[in-house]
């Protein structure tokens with residue numbers, strides 16, 4: 078049973094990863110295309126697509142946390158995250174970056190997104206809007222952080238081989 082749950086945790090972890098990291102790549106690609114068009118259709122697309130992506134990222138973040146925690150609970154390690162072992166410090170670093178990703182995501186959702194939607198309502202050209210540039214900066218930061226966490230996750234995985 079524990080073995081089956083561990084497989085389920087890994088599957089859900091990778092699904093969360095696809096939603097979060099894959100979603101960020103897809104978002105970057107679509108926004109680049111929409112900006113290049115620079116016409117009204119592109120603007121409308123950006124204003125409607127961004128909230129949908131934000132929900133997908135939120136689901137990915139929750140899936141990653143719950144599946145990651147499930148794995149740790151299944152391993153019944155007394156200190157939960159294996160400190161002071163090197164494995165524990167890598168996992169600790171991963172959790173700190175994870176919290177940064179969540180905090181930045183909340184900032185995007187609470188501050189950047191409403192500002193962008195307001196700019197769209199005021200028919201401000203998004204491609205040149207400082208509010209849109211700010212959202213993109215924070216989205217790029219989260220993509221970089223997610224990729225670093227993926228590298229730490231793989232380091233953990235292969236550390237046991």
Ligand code: HEM
Nearest residue numbers: 087090094141142145146148149175226227230231233234
């Ligand atoms: C942005 C968030 C995260 C990303 C991108 C991420 C990514 C990964 C990746 C790529 C792996 C290796 C593949 C696998 O074994 O599934 C992994 C493993 C793991 N992750 Fe995460 N993860 C994230 C958040 C978390 C969180 C919040 C926790 C704990 C609460 C966690 C706990 C683990 C554990 C325990 C492993 C297994 C490592 C091993 O096999 O020794 N992860 N993660």
